[in-house]
Amino acid sequence: MIAFTKVSLDVYRAPVLRDLDWRLAAGNAVGIVGANGAGKTTLLHLAASAYRPASGTALVLGADLAGPPPSEVRRAICLIGHHSALYPQLSLAENLRFIAELHGRPPSMADAALQAVGLARAADRQVGRCSQGMVKRAELARAVISQPTLLLLDEPHAGLDPEARELVDFLISGVRERAGAAVVVSHDRELLAPLVDEVLELRDGRLSPVPGFG
Numbered sequence: 001m002i003a004f005t006k007v008s009l010d011v012y013r014a015p016v017l018r019d020l021d022w023r024l025a026a027g028n029a030v031g032i033v034g035a036n037g038a039g040k041t042t043l044l045h046l047a048a049s050a051y052r053p054a055s056g057t058a059l060v061l062g063a064d065l066a067g068p069p070p071s072e073v074r075r076a077i078c079l080i081g082h083h084s085a086l087y088p089q090l091s092l093a094e095n096l097r098f099i100a101e102l103h104g105r106p107p108s109m110a111d112a113a114l115q116a117v118g119l120a121r122a123a124d125r126q127v128g129r130c131s132q133g134m135v136k137r138a139e140l141a142r143a144v145i146s147q148p149t150l151l152l153l154d155e156p157h158a159g160l161d162p163e164a165r166e167l168v169d170f171l172i173s174g175v176r177e178r179a180g181a182a183v184v185v186s187h188d189r190e191l192l193a194p195l196v197d198e199v200l201e202l203r204d205g206r207l208s209p210v211p212g213f214g
């Protein structure tokens with residue numbers, strides 16, 4: 001799923017990732033922890049092919065991130081980050097139908113996804129008029145629709161009530177069952193631990209296992 005060898009990456013000319021080695025196998029889920037500014041979000045964005053490594057080799061779903069990955073690889077990756085990928089002026093249903101269309105799924109899947117994340121009754125509400133937690137639930141609905149092979153979650157529990165947190169668990173279980181893999185960045189080690197096989201710490205640009213996990 002992910003094979004990084006001696007990957008380095010700078011952001012705004014500051015070194016963030018340094019000679020980083022990382023392997024993530026199919027069927028696995030990994031947690032990433034680290035101090036503020038350590039580069040966790042940057043690492044997820046790199047895995048989502050938003051950056052190219054400055055040096056080293058970064059393979060994701062078999063694609064080399066030295067160049068733009070093929071569209072089928074990009075479609076098989078779902079990144080749910082700090083910022084919503086939804087259009088604020090469109091309704092929840094319109095946004096999710098658009099995502100369903102992008103992924104070649106029937107429009108009914110958008111309605112099913114809204115139901116799955118508990119937003120069916122708010123389907124016609126504009127995203128810009130939804131609460132933060134509702135938007136976060138709708139973001140999770142993107143993954144229900146796209147059924148990614150690689151699921152990348154950046155602080156997925158932030159802003160979610162306890163009921164909605166179970167959706168995160170549901171999505172990670174789903175990706176494992178499809179023989180995909182999940183990467184979960186979190187500051188909350190208690191919520192993270194039961195979801196993943198191992199926890200890695202990003203520090204000084206490299207990943208190392210956190211003792212006591214995996």
Ligand SMILES: Nc1ncnc2c1ncn2[C@@H]1O[C@H](COP(=O)(O)OP(=O)(O)OP(=O)(O)O)[C@@H](O)[C@H]1O
Pocket residue numbers: 011012014016034035036037038039040041042043
């Ligand atoms: N907008 C920006 N302007 C300048 N530097 C940035 C910017 N965004 C990221 N960086 C650089 O990238 C580094 C890594 O940032 P990143 O957001 O990946 O860290 P993080 O581990 O996800 O942090 P946090 O836990 O606070 O979310 C920062 O330390 C900083 O050097």
